Amino acid sequence: MNYKRLLVWFRNDLRLHDHAALFSAVEKGDEIIPVYCFDPRQFKSLDLGIPKTGSHRAKFLMESVDNLKKKLKELGSDLLVLEGHPEELIPKIAREHGVHGVYFSEEVTSEEKKVEEALESALWKLGIETFTFWQSTLFHMEDLPFPVNQTPEVFTQFRKECEKFSKIRKTYPKPQKINSPNINWGKMPLLSKYGLEKPANSSQAVIVFEGGEDEGIRRLQTYFWENDCLKTYKETRNGLLGADYSSKFSAWLALGCLSPRFIYEEVKRYERERKKNQSTYWLIFELIWRDYFRFIAKKHGNKIFQVSGIKNTVDNWVRNEQLFQKWTEGNTGIPFIDANMRELNATGFMSNRGRQNVASFLVNDLNIDWRWGAAYFESQLIDYDVCSNWGNWMYVAGVGNDPRENRYFNILKQAHNYDRKGEYIRHWIPELDPIQGFDIHQPFELSTKQLKESGVSLGGTYPHPMVKIPKF
Ligand SMILES: Cc1cc2nc3c(=O)[nH]c(=O)nc-3n(C[C@H](O)[C@H](O)[C@H](O)COP(=O)(O)OP(=O)(O)OC[C@H]3O[C@@H](n4cnc5c(N)ncnc54)[C@H](O)[C@@H]3O)c2cc1C
Structure with missing residues (x-):
């Protein structure tokens, strides 16, 4: 039998348990080279001036890759960390180290598919076989x-x-031992390499999210x-x-x-x-x-990124960067929206209830292009998942596959159902805390006297509402 050296390219599958590609490679190969590649295209700046991967998400990714490296070391192997385009670097590494086959997980969306296809064709030219696995x-x-x-x-x-x-x-078992050649395994890049700073852990976060x-x-x-x-x-x-x-x-x-x-x-x-x-x-x-x-x-395919989504809707969206910025910063003057956006910005996470409300507000109350909202979430969310994010945004924006036509969320009604005492607002917008009970959700309904008594000044300590929302 011929000696086999196989390369496993890790993508959005940063684990050892239930890993079809790794499991098969370990079974078929004598030596494995596990690889992760930081792709600079994932860190570029989007048209709106937003980084495609913001600092919370990048930190979580770094921690996850680092943990994988540590776990592979425990099995006698390591993780080769590369920086650049996988479709160029992996064939180079494969050739240099005499690799016989490359194993990896299949993705579904266009950017990832393009990389996959270019990699397959480069390896094919070198006579190296690729094996793809469906596993997400x-x-x-x-x-x-x-x-x-x-x-x-x-x-x-x-x-x-x-x-x-x-x-x-059934899940695949975690490999017990991995043999790997003695190579230079490379170092983890720093966030600063991508123009990002390490975000502080917020003491207000629901949990401390650590990748891996x-x-x-x-x-x-x-x-x-x-x-x-x-x-x-x-x-x-x-x-x-x-x-x-x-x-x-x-x-x-x-x-x-x-x-x-x-x-x-x-x-x-x-x-x-x-x-x-x-x-x-x-x-x-x-x-x-x-x-x-x-x-x-x-x-x-690419329809999920297009303005009309998977429906043939008319493009009558507003593209106003100033209004959009108020939404991203959590300065809309609607406490339920602002508290959620502030949580997202401070932690990289937001509850499902929050996401539905802020998304509905952006597309229904401000009528702003839903793809701007999706792009902002892409940058900020530590759980950004291309399909879940763009799919859910399409759904809320009414360009997806929802049988119900109107996905309008009445913000005050939602606030009443899910945060009647205003505890969530008190947590994220402490400047409104002196306002009693449910009124904290609607400072704009209070009289000048009431506001004064609470020490809140609209347009001063807290913004005026940028639009009139339906009363509850
Ligand atoms: C506008 C918008 C954007 C979203 N973007 C993302 C995203 O980028 N990544 C992401 O993972 N989820 C996304 N969601 C779905 C959902 O909000 C999150 O999965 C959920 O809030 C994560 O918290 P959890 O793990 O505690 O969820 P739980 O309630 O504990 O749910 C368990 C798991 O089920 C899955 N899940 C739950 N709800 C959904 C849903 N609506 N769509 C798809 N999967 C779901 C998630 O994997 C989640 O971890 C989005 C929702 C909206 C409305």
């Missing part, structure tokens, strides 16, 4: 009960068909097993404050530090060992939403 979803693409280009447009239909006709595959497989698994351990929160997930998931109203798995899922199938297996174990109820099912239900957006992106 709960349901494997090959197990869908329909061809992916016929993915149902309506979520409920998608979910029901998958639940009825597909099985979720170890922290992702630790979070699952805390949320499911130590704090026993899974059994109440369905009732608490719309919360805004605190560590445990929802799982907070999203950032680790986005970079693949956690595998959705591993979470699924842990839910099943929890159901056997602790409790099975609507809440335990609901976490799986939400993971199916994640799958759905991925398959919809695969089906519709």
Whole structure:
């Protein structure tokens, strides 16, 4: 048998557990070269002057790669850290080190696909085979009960068909040992290389988000097993404050530090060992939403980034940078919107309830091009996932696949339902704290006397509302 040296290119799959590409390579190869490549195109500045990857997201990514390096070292290997274009550097490394095959995960959207295709063609010219693996979803693409280009447009239909006709595959075990050649493994880049500064950990954040497989698994351990929160997930998931109203798995899922199938297996174990109820099912239900957006992106290609989305809507969006900036800064004068945007800016995270409201406000109340909002989220969110982000934005903007026509969120009604006492606002906008009860959500409804008594001055300590929103 010939001696085989294989290269595993890590992308948004920064883990050792349930890693199809790594598992197969370790099984087939005698020596493995694990590689991660920081691609400068991911750090470029977008048209709006926003960095494509902001500092919170970049920090989380660095930590995740660093943790992978550490974990590979524990298995006797290491991670070769490169900086540049993967489609140029990987063939170079493969040739230099006499690699026989390159293993990696398949992505779905255009930027990632282009890189993949260019890499495959460069390796093909060198006579090096590539092996791709599908591994970011709960349901494997090959197990869908329909061809992916016929993915149902309506979520409920998608979910029901998958639940009825597909099985979720078992996770791959983590390799026990990895043999690697003795090479120069390179160093982790600094954030400053990409013009970014390390953001401070905010003491107001719902949890301390630290990237990497170890922290992702630790979070699952805390949320499911130590704090026993899974059994109440369905009732608490719309919360805004605190560590445990929802799982907070999203950032680790986005970079693949956690595998959705591993979470699924842990839910099943929890159901056997602790409790099975609507809440335990609901976490799986939400993971199916994640799958759905991925398959919809695969089906519709670049349409998910286009102004008319996957519907043929007319482009009558406003493109006003000043208004947009007020939204990004959390200076709209609408406390529920501002508190959420301030949380995002300070931590890189925002609850699902918050995201729906700020997105609806941008597209419905300000009528601003939804793609600007999606681009801002792309830059800021530590859990940025190309399919979930652009898919959800399309949905809120009414250019996606929502059977309900109007996705308008009445901000004050939402505030009343989810933050009646204004605790969330008090947490993020302390200058409004003296305003009692629900009134903190509507300082613009107070008389000059009331405002004065609270020490709040509209246009002074807190902005005037930039638009009139419906009363509650
Ligand atoms: C405008 C907008 C943009 C969004 N952008 C992203 C994004 O870039 N990345 C991202 O992971 N999620 C995104 N979401 C979905 C959702 O808000 C987050 O997944 C969720 O808030 C993350 O918190 P959690 O892990 O505690 O969620 P939980 O409530 O604990 O849910 C568990 C998991 O289910 C998945 N999930 C839950 N809701 C959704 C959903 N609506 N769509 C897709 N997956 C879902 C996530 O992977 C999440 O981690 C977006 C939602 C909106 C409205």
